[in-house]
Amino acid sequence: xxxxxxxxxxxxxxxxxxxxxxxxxxxxxxxxxxxxxxxxxxxxxxxxxxxxxxxxxxxxxxxxxxxxxxxxxxxxxxxxxxxxxxxxxxxxxxxxxxxxxxxxxxxxxxxxxxxxxxxxxxxxxxxxxxxxxxxxxxxxxxxxxxxxxxxxxxxxxxxxxxxxxxxxxxxxxxxxxxxxxxxxxxxxxxxxx
Ligand code: B4P
Numbered sequence: 590x591x592x593x594x595x596x597x598x599x600x601x602x603x604x605x606x607x608x609x610x611x612x613x614x615x616x617x618x619x620x621x622x623x624x625x626x627x628x629x630x631x632x633x634x635x636x637x638x639x640x641x642x643x644x645x646x647x648x649x650x651x652x653x654x655x656x657x658x659x660x661x662x663x664x665x666x667x668x669x670x671x672x673x674x675x676x677x678x679x680x681x682x683x684x685x686x687x688x689x690x691x692x693x694x695x696x697x698x699x700x701x702x703x704x705x706x707x708x709x710x711x712x713x714x715x716x717x718x719x720x721x722x723x724x725x726x727x728x729x730x731x732x733x734x735x736x737x738x739x740x741x742x743x744x745x746x747x748x749x750x751x752x753x754x755x756x757x758x759x760x761x762x763x764x765x766x767x768x769x770x771x772x773x774x775x776x777x778x779x780x781x782x
Contacts, residue, residue, distance in 0.1 A: 590695040598703075600710040601705045601761045602768060645734060646733070
């Protein structure tokens with residue numbers, strides 16, 4: 590099993606690159622953002638709680654997202670590997686993920702961190718907001734909150750995995766195909782070892 594965390598600030602290209610990576614490597618895509626948006630669309634109790642937080646640019650509580658990931662891992666016993674997109678977002682989520690994977694005799698193989706400047710992030714998210722219908726993409730103040738949440742709560746995830754030498758930084762600006770090639774090169778190096 591080979592498991593990857595695709596890491597980076599909101600708008601760094603995680604969702605975009607995930608689509609390409611899962612079809613190339615046959616991984617199961619676990620995007621906590623996508624799972625939460627499905628809960629919102631289905632108007633579940635969890636979705637209503639999540640929408641309230643997401644619309645302000647805040648993170649959803651750790652126990653909620655960890656529970657979602659636990660179920661997804663349990664529901665895919667035959668997976669060749671998982672691509673975690675937008676998860677973990679806090680140190681508590683990182684510790685919980687490592688434990689869930691250890692219980693299944695596996696671990697994170699690599700954390701691929703997309704580096705993108707703040708100006709570019711804001712530009713991309715506002716652009717996406719024109720068509721995505723996502724309420725968290727249309728307002729610059731909410732986008733700024735998401736970036737602050739990332740800086741205060743999520744950058745620690747890279748520090749956490751750096752202690753285990755698992756983090757590789759990738760330039761996240763340029764064409765989607767060039768960034769994809771850089772990501773594949775790092776994955777291929779590890780798969781051939
Ligand atoms: P997510 O769904 O994870 O959304 P995101 O970080 O905004 O987007 P992503 O980074 O995947 O977007 P992409 O770059 O692909 O989270 C949404 C919210 O859910 C969070 O704010 C939080 O409230 C909640 N949540 C999710 N997970 C959570 C967790 N674990 N714990 C707590 N709360 C959680 O795309 C951005 C745009 O850039 C697109 O329009 C794309 O076309 C464009 N783009 C991509 N690559 C480009 C390139 N190379 N050049 C130009 N444009 C590019």
